[in-house]
Amino acid sequence: MKPRSIFRITPLVLIVVLTVAITLRLTGAISFSRILSGIGIIHTERTVSSRIILERMRPLFRFNTVSYVYRTVFPYDYMDRDISLSEIMNVLRLGRGPVEEQLSRAELEYFQAYNLANELGLQKADGSYDFVVITVTVYAGFDVTGTPFAPGSVPVSGTEEEWIQSEVISTANGGSERRATVRLPPAVVTEAAVSDTGSAEYGYPDVHIDPDGVRRISDFVRERVIGRTVDAGLLEDAARNGERFFSRILHQAGYNSVHFVTNS
């Protein structure tokens, strides 16, 4: 009787213990690897070292008046669903000359994104892709290098012109007023930075990419995001904000009227 009851209880105990252990493991309450590591069965060694060296220092003459924060998904954002890869391949198979001349802008973007994703091993067996979500901040404004505002800086072609002309004009009532005519240079993209989001904030599945792949994806995305933000009116916003700023400060400085002249 006695041995038989032991046989009946043992499997039950084993199953209950196993169930509890699996539950604790799956819910993250215990870590077997930590336990095994503690008793020396598993050994983990992690080394991280970083050394920073100051390479160069230089004065800047950059006035940023607007930024576009653009979040994009590589490669999906660059692979238009209305475009067929097989059609692209047909065009390339039958056509002659550089790829850039045979494909439309969207087709070329699709083709380049497809190639890059494949070279980096992001395509999965089911035809979908591992993806990365990248935030790019594009800044625009004015580069004042070489202008009278930045004495000593090397002039960039076209910036030597006088930006602000001031004059005192007589008014109808016999008085006088100060008037400024401002000729701002064209607004330009001054900078485009890819945000480095750590694992604590990223929130999407991780992807196997080495730093060289990071560089290639960043370069690809940065160039296209600049184009998209410019198409969306980045430079017009930058010029408008610049005019607003110069108008405000010149009025504060005592000018009665400020006029803007556009460079043709």
Add this chain to the structure above:
Amino acid sequence: MFSRTALAGPVLLLFITLFLAACTNTHSQRIRAVEQEVRSLLQLHTYEHVYRDIVYFGEEKSFLFVKTMDRRLLFSINIVVTAGIDLSTGLEIRPDSRNPDRVFVTLPQPVILSVDADESSIHQYLLRERGGEISWLDYADQIAAIKQRVAQDAVSRGILKRAGENARTIVTGLFTSAGFPDVRVAVRTPPQPSGTGGIDGGYR
């Protein structure tokens, strides 16, 4: 050895537990729609430090003295720190009522405006992936960790002071060009523990 009914309960419990545990760990992630945000700025970037960061990352795992994973990565990347002044707050312009040729300008205190890794400068020296792969987040975590240290180094080397001086030069040039032969510019200094902020070197 033991009856089916004796096993039925625990086995059912095991399956229910596994099912629930699997459900709670299901990774569902919805890709957010592409977001775009426009921000108006008035940032005068006046000084830049470029650092080269050489990063080594290694991870080894062994089980019963047999190596099961060996990941090693050595790469370099440039980190760019820019400093300048944010003209959206704290800019004061005061014409001299007694002298129409003179204007007083008070600039906000210089600050670090950005610390950015320049991904296009990445140079990969060594990559070993045995039993484990290097991932996007492995890289991102290394870069995120270094940024604060780089910014502190730039501040300790006087980037803010130089940024303030260059901002003073640019603003003087701006108002001189706008017809004010006598421009007096002052740069604010960070608030003191006593609660008062100062002017760096006064108007000059």
